[in-house]
Amino acid sequence: MSIPSVVITGAASGIGRACVHLFSARGFGVVAVDIDEAGLADLTSATAGVGPAVVTLVADVTQEESGVAMARLAAQRFGRLDAAILNAGIGGTLPWEHEDAIARLDRILAVNVRGVAIGIRSVVPAMRATGGGAIVVTASSAGLAADPGNWAYNASKGAVLNLVRAAALDHAADGIRVNAIAPGLTDTPLMARHRTDPTVVEAVARRIPLGRWGNAEEHAAAIWFLASPDASYITGAVLAADGGLTAMHGAVPPPPPRPEI
Ligand SMILES: NC(=O)c1ccc[n+]([C@@H]2O[C@H](COP(=O)([O-])OP(=O)(O)OC[C@H]3O[C@@H](n4cnc5c(N)ncnc54)[C@H](O)[C@@H]3O)[C@@H](O)[C@H]2O)c1
Numbered sequence: 001m002s003i004p005s006v007v008i009t010g011a012a013s014g015i016g017r018a019c020v021h022l023f024s025a026r027g028f029g030v031v032a033v034d035i036d037e038a039g040l041a042d043l044t045s046a047t048a049g050v051g052p053a054v055v056t057l058v059a060d061v062t063q064e065e066s067g068v069a070m071a072r073l074a075a076q077r078f079g080r081l082d083a084a085i086l087n088a089g090i091g092g093t094l095p096w097e098h099e100d101a102i103a104r105l106d107r108i109l110a111v112n113v114r115g116v117a118i119g120i121r122s123v124v125p126a127m128r129a130t131g132g133g134a135i136v137v138t139a140s141s142a143g144l145a146a147d148p149g150n151w152a153y154n155a156s157k158g159a160v161l162n163l164v165r166a167a168a169l170d171h172a173a174d175g176i177r178v179n180a181i182a183p184g185l186t187d188t189p190l191m192a193r194h195r196t197d198p199t200v201v202e203a204v205a206r207r208i209p210l211g212r213w214g215n216a217e218e219h220a221a222a223i224w225f226l227a228s229p230d231a232s233y234i235t236g237a238v239l240a241a242d243g244g245l246t247a248m249h250g251a252v253p254p255p256p257p258r259p260e261i
Helices: 014-025 037-046 064-078 101-129 151-174 189-194 198-206 216-227
Strands: 005-009 029-034 053-058 083-086 133-138 176-183 238-241
Touching (some): 005 064, 014 083, 014 216, 101 176, 151 176, 216 238
Parallel strands (some): 005 029, 005 083
């Protein structure tokens, strides 16, 4: 018997974890991939009984064998593969003058770009075999514009956006749609070190037209849409899910937040 299934990378935390909950609750078998073994164990208990099945795979997305293993696991456990959410990503850009700056760039590019390329290559054969599928990549608003002190991450997310467009062209004839979401500032463990000072959190929120940080569940909802048949005519697209951040030119400060009604 086969059931709809999805592979989700970076599944142990943040946006990926919210995707596991959403897809699982909506009837998908989930292959949850992460390098964080303890986080996956915790995910397994948190999702027990929610959907058909969440199977976990401890793997580093930068390794080609990880891609092979996740596609094989989906085939073995669920008999088909409908969607892939290639979401694993890291930040941690170092200052230009830091002695490890280029080594860190290499790792950021490996996870955020190479990992996505490996993911796409790995899932395409299974999707092609059933006449199509949907791939959604978690990019970033930091791939649409740059930030001071974030050059390595900015480079990786800019690169992955064009990788998504190129893959969408190459796999359109297979019925495989490839899209990206570009989240803005989001309250997940990735951003924890930027959220220790409440005044900084507030100051950043004032620069976002919707007046607040995003949350992982909002991004999971956007990813669900792009993966679903409701997005059947959308491929090669980038959906900004950033509270209006990248809609703003920035020359004029946003208006002050309205009082709560
Ligand atoms: N949080 C934000 O503000 C924000 C904004 C824009 C884009 N994003 C992107 O969203 C995605 C998810 O980030 P998040 O905020 O949920 O972060 P997170 O740190 O909460 O989750 C990322 C997950 O990826 C996993 N991971 C890291 N390297 C891996 C590897 N080599 N192989 C397998 N798994 C690996 C981590 O263990 C972690 O569980 C990332 O691609 C990130 O760049 C986040």
